[in-house]
Amino acid sequence: MVNHEGSSKVTLAVQNLSVKFGTKVVLNSIIAKIEPGRITVLIGPNGAGKSTLLSGFAGHLPDYSGLITIDETPIGNFTPKQLAALRAVMMQSDNLVFEFSVRDVIRMGLLPHVTCNANVQTEVIEDLADRCGIRHLLHQSILRLSGGEKQRVHFCRCLIQIWCNTGSYPDSAQYLILDEPTSSQDIAGELRILNLVKERSSEGVGVLLVLHDLNIAAHFGDSFYLLKNGSVFAQGEADEVLTESTLSNVYETPVRIETRENRIQINTF
Amino acid sequence: MQGKLARLSLNLTAIDSKWSSVGLAALFLLVLTLGLSVGAVPLPIWDIVTGSADSLESTIFTQIRAPRVLLAAAVGASLACAGAVLQGLFRNPLADPGLIGVSGGAALGAVAVIVFGSWLDIPPELAGYTMPVAAVFGALVVTGILYLFASRFGQFKIVTVLLVGIAINALSSVGIGLFQYLSDDTQLRTLIFWMMGSFGRAQWGTALPCIAMMTLATFALIGRSGPLDKLQLGEFEAFHLGIDVLSVKRQVVLLSAVCVGAGVAVAGIIGFVGLVVPHIVRFTLGVSHRPLILGSALLGATLMVSADLVARTAVLPAEIPVGLVTSALGAPFFLWLITKVAPR
Numbered sequence: 001m002v003n004h005e006g007s008s009k010v011t012l013a014v015q016n017l018s019v020k021f022g023t024k025v026v027l028n029s030i031i032a033k034i035e036p037g038r039i040t041v042l043i044g045p046n047g048a049g050k051s052t053l054l055s056g057f058a059g060h061l062p063d064y065s066g067l068i069t070i071d072e073t074p075i076g077n078f079t080p081k082q083l084a085a086l087r088a089v090m091m092q093s094d095n096l097v098f099e100f101s102v103r104d105v106i107r108m109g110l111l112p113h114v115t116c117n118a119n120v121q122t123e124v125i126e127d128l129a130d131r132c133g134i135r136h137l138l139h140q141s142i143l144r145l146s147g148g149e150k151q152r153v154h155f156c157r158c159l160i161q162i163w164c165n166t167g168s169y170p171d172s173a174q175y176l177i178l179d180e181p182t183s184s185q186d187i188a189g190e191l192r193i194l195n196l197v198k199e200r201s202s203e204g205v206g207v208l209l210v211l212h213d214l215n216i217a218a219h220f221g222d223s224f225y226l227l228k229n230g231s232v233f234a235q236g237e238a239d240e241v242l243t244e245s246t247l248s249n250v251y252e253t254p255v256r257i258e259t260r261e262n263r264i265q266i267n268t269f
Numbered sequence: 270m271q272g273k274l275a276r277l278s279l280n281l282t283a284i285d286s287k288w289s290s291v292g293l294a295a296l297f298l299l300v301l302t303l304g305l306s307v308g309a310v311p312l313p314i315w316d317i318v319t320g321s322a323d324s325l326e327s328t329i330f331t332q333i334r335a336p337r338v339l340l341a342a343a344v345g346a347s348l349a350c351a352g353a354v355l356q357g358l359f360r361n362p363l364a365d366p367g368l369i370g371v372s373g374g375a376a377l378g379a380v381a382v383i384v385f386g387s388w389l390d391i392p393p394e395l396a397g398y399t400m401p402v403a404a405v406f407g408a409l410v411v412t413g414i415l416y417l418f419a420s421r422f423g424q425f426k427i428v429t430v431l432l433v434g435i436a437i438n439a440l441s442s443v444g445i446g447l448f449q450y451l452s453d454d455t456q457l458r459t460l461i462f463w464m465m466g467s468f469g470r471a472q473w474g475t476a477l478p479c480i481a482m483m484t485l486a487t488f489a490l491i492g493r494s495g496p497l498d499k500l501q502l503g504e505f506e507a508f509h510l511g512i513d514v515l516s517v518k519r520q521v522v523l524l525s526a527v528c529v530g531a532g533v534a535v536a537g538i539i540g541f542v543g544l545v546v547p548h549i550v551r552f553t554l555g556v557s558h559r560p561l562i563l564g565s566a567l568l569g570a571t572l573m574v575s576a577d578l579v580a581r582t583a584v585l586p587a588e589i590p591v592g593l594v595t596s597a598l599g600a601p602f603f604l605w606l607i608t609k610v611a612p613r
Contacts, residue, residue: 060505084511095503097360098556108499111511161510 010071011035012087012175012206017056017066019049019230026052028230029066036173036206039197041217043210043241044227045251050210051092051179053227057208058089058177071172084111087175088158092183094150099141102134102153109160124163132156133192147184155181155193162205175206182216194220214266218242226250242266289553290560293567297342304338304574305330309585337471338574340480341591344468344536345546345573347483347528349565352543353550354490354525357497357558358518359415359430363606365544366529369415369430370437371408372540375526375533376464377441377448378407383460384452398478405482405530411437412522466537466592468577479535486527487566493521494558539592541599542569548606 013033019026027049034040034057042050055061056068059075068075070086078086088109096105106125129135132152137145142153155178162174176197182190198220201207211217217224224241226234228250234241242264247255256267306314310329316322317330348366355364355371366372382403391399418433445464452460462470496517499507508514532539550564576594583589 055505058505058509060508079511080508080513081511084509087509089506089509091503091505093503093505095360095506096501097362098357098501098551100498100501100556104498104555104557105502108502108510 010173012057012070012208013068014053014056015067015069017053017064017068019052019056019061019064026230027056027064030056030230030232032225032232032235034175034177034206034208035223036175037201037204038222039201039207039209039220041209041211041221041224042227043212043214043217043224044233048227049230050227053225054177054179054208054210057175058087059083081111084161085174086172087177088161089177090154090158090179090181092179094147094154096142099143101138102129102140102142102145103138105142105153106138106157106160109157110164111161121164125160128156128159128163131192131196132159133189148186148189151181151184152189152193155196159196159200162200173204173206175208176200177208179210180212181209183212190216214242214247215264218264218266238264286554286560290564290567293550293553293564293571297567297571300571300574300578301338301342304341304578305334307578308334308581332472336473336476337468337577340471340476340535341468341573341577342570343476343480343483344532344539345542345569345571345576346566347487347569348532348539348542349546349569349572350487350490350562351525351528351532353547353558353561353565354493354497354521355412355543356547357500357561358521358525360501361430362548363431363544363603365541365603366408366525367538367540368544368603369411369434370441371411371415371526371529372533372538373438373441374411375404375408375530376538377444378403378405378530379463379534380445380448380460381407383463384448384456400475401479401482401531401534404534405527407441408526408530408533409523411441412526416518416522463537465590466539467580467588467590468536469581469588471535475535479531482527482531486524486531487562490521490524490528491559491562493517493524494562497521497558537590537592539573540596541603542572542595544606545599545602546572548602 011033015031017027017030017032030053032040032053042053044050052061056064059068059078061068070078075083103125106129110121126135126138129138132155134149134152134156137149137153142150145153158176158178162176178197181197182193185193194216197207197209201222209217209221211221218238221238223237224235225232226241226246233250234246242257244255244257247257247266253268258265258267302314306312310326312326312330312334313322317327322330351366351371352364355366355369356362358364379400382400386399389399414437415430415433418429449457449460496507496512499510499512500514500517502510504514507517529543546569547561547565550561550568554560554564572595573591576598577591579589579594580591581588
């Protein structure tokens with residue numbers, strides 16, 4: 001299902017993406033792409049435009065100029081249903097006001113045209129819930145969970161969404177788009193989520209992450225886009241983007257980087 | 270506080286959601302039979318069904334009692350469904366067609382027809398539809414305005430919708446007052462009787478078009494239950510899950526306006542059914558929209574037939590307006606609900 005030759009054709013890409021909110025330029029001619037089998041990380045200071053760029057990839061930007069394409073087809077040519085089979089998106093908002101159970105919420109990730117049958121669905125839900133550390137919560141009301149637990153429920157819902165749609169469009173890769181998926185996690189939860197992300201990516205899923213923790217980003221990311229004031233300031237692999245001079249410049253804070261046993265460590269003090 | 274609500278509802282859901290739906294259906298049939306047989310003239314239902322009742326009893330049954338009770342059931346069902354889906358659409362547990370102004374808009378439409386209807390040249394066979402259509406139009410305008418306001422001020426703040434509802438209710442009472450001023454004596458009489466809200470003048474000719482509209486809209490809403498569930502995650506999230514959010518919102522706004530508009534056209538403004546019923550159903554059948562809408566239809570019908578039964582038998586030979594009965598039950602419930610969901 002996945003094109004492992006790394007052909008540039010099979011990607012979720014934005015070309016010259018510009019977005020304005022009123023007169024304020026939020027994104028300025030961004031060129032970026034998410035490739036199957038790789039973890040692409042968006043980093044940058046608050047207000048740099050990371051979440052807006054993520055919305056562009058997710059396909060819900062109301063107004064923009066430029067091109068957003070999946071395998072060179074403009075994203076507007078896909079129906080919401082087709083898009084849902086190709087990519088799952090996790091946002092930071094939490095809007096639920098009624099007492100859905102955790103299982104109900106996870107099941108919302110199952111689309112009406114899912115390819116796996118009911119028994120498999122139940123098995124997959126229990127298995128993935130277990131690996132997200134929320135299996136013991138399946139019968140609980142979502143409103144009673146802590147912020148971190150809720151976040152893992154929504155993450156699990158996204159995993160279910162792409163898991164149960166493998167094969168809907170055999171010629172295209174699937175994408176996982178996550179806006180700060182570990183913002184409410186303790187260190188164990190963070191590792192749990194990012195290991196699952198890494199696993200999906202190694203199976204060929206294209207991943208886009210917005211992350212604030214640069215050390216975590218350096219460890220899990222394959223390629224990086226460093227945003228500043230709505231433009232891409234630097235892009236590429238860790239050693240090209242995560243440098244002392246670049247980071248110090250973009251974050252306007254002195255940053256020191258040490259390399260120990262092949263792993264970089266980014267410090268601000 | 271919300272935690273307490275959660276525990277209560279989930280425990281009940283786990284134990285007996287199947288039995289709850291059977292219970293709801295049984296309760297509805299019981300109340301329906303009761304509503305058909307009890308009244309100013311007690312009717313022996315069994316004799317009427319088997320054809321052994323006398324002709325006066327049969328006439329009362331077919332011409333007066335049956336249309337009245339069925340209409341009450343249909344209005345109760347459709348108001349409760351409208352309440353359920355409006356609460357879902359606005360992600361707001363306090364949404365009620367009456368409180369947020371939808372019923373007021375429908376009333377304004379209906380009153381306009383009472384006052385200006387004679388100016389329009391409507392063929393008699395369509396006359397039964399003019400009031401419901403005008404009321405639906407009024408309800409539609411209000412729901413649309415509410416929706417624009419609510420989405421403009423961000424993610425559906427509970428208070429925003431209620432405040433906009435207050436403003437719209439005020440505006441529609443201005444409109445209704447204006448129409449009262451413009452109406453002549455006969456129109457004024459019709460108007461005031463209509464505004465009190467009653468099923469007392471139910472006849473097949475006016476009841477059937479409304480029952481048809483409400484039934485169709487209710488079933489169509491049940492068909493939107495999957496998308497409505499996903500909408501609870503947020504609009505972007507629903508889109509990510511493959512929902513065409515704009516078209517679902519339009520359909521739900523239109524269908525709930527049909528439910529409310531047709532109900533108001535035929536029975537006046539009857540408050541709180543749309544608020545109370547969905548919450549009771551959530552306690553017993555859970556929050557997923559399919560069981561919620563179906564359950565709300567059943568319980569709404571049950572509640573309205575009972576309220577109408579009280580309204581027409583409590584002070585015989587007179588009647589109390591049925592809206593008085595539902596409000597007496599609903600307003601305290603609303604107060605209780607505010608203490609549960611109001612921002613802490």
